[in-house]
Amino acid sequence: MRNFAVGMLLAVSMMLAGCGSNSKHGTINGNWTASLTDSSTRSQVFAFTTSVIENSDGTLSISNFTFSTNSSCFVSGETESGTFALSGDFNGNVSGSFGMKVQSGTPSGNVLTLSGTVNGNTITGTWTLTGGSGCSGSGNFTMTKM
Numbered sequence: 799m800r801n802f803a804v805g806m807l808l809a810v811s812m813m814l815a816g817c818g819s820n821s822k823h824g825t826i827n828g829n830w831t832a833s834l835t836d837s838s839t840r841s842q843v844f845a846f847t848t849s850v851i852e853n854s855d856g857t858l859s860i861s862n863f864t865f866s867t868n869s870s871c872f873v874s875g876e877t878e879s880g881t882f883a884l885s886g887d888f889n890g891n892v893s894g895s896f897g898m899k900v901q902s903g904t905p906s907g908n909v910l911t912l913s914g915t916v917n918g919n920t921i922t923g924t925w926t927l928t929g930g931s932g933c934s935g936s937g938n939f940t941m942t943k944m
Contacts, residue, residue: 871933875903919943
């Protein structure tokens, strides 16, 4: 009986150690590329690349943000912010809700808002642009982790 108890204790210890040793967790952290299409024409309106890091409070640190499309709504000096609510599992599958805002620097007053769902290495959802003359619209977006 004693050998059986020692054997069980050893087996349970090894299982628990194995649970803590998986370092391949999925994450939203990394470099992303995005394509934003118009809701009516389905043509690409905006495209950008960015780096994202999730903070412990659910906010996102967004850096290296660069539009790869030209727009008079966002000439220079944009500021970005975002949120992420994780609902993934312990097998590295990331999912959850995603939000991001891009505020124009020059010209001022334009705000691009993205709201979507994370599923692994893809984020899909809707976007809206509000602001000055000629700087409004809405549609769908897809972001892909690079």
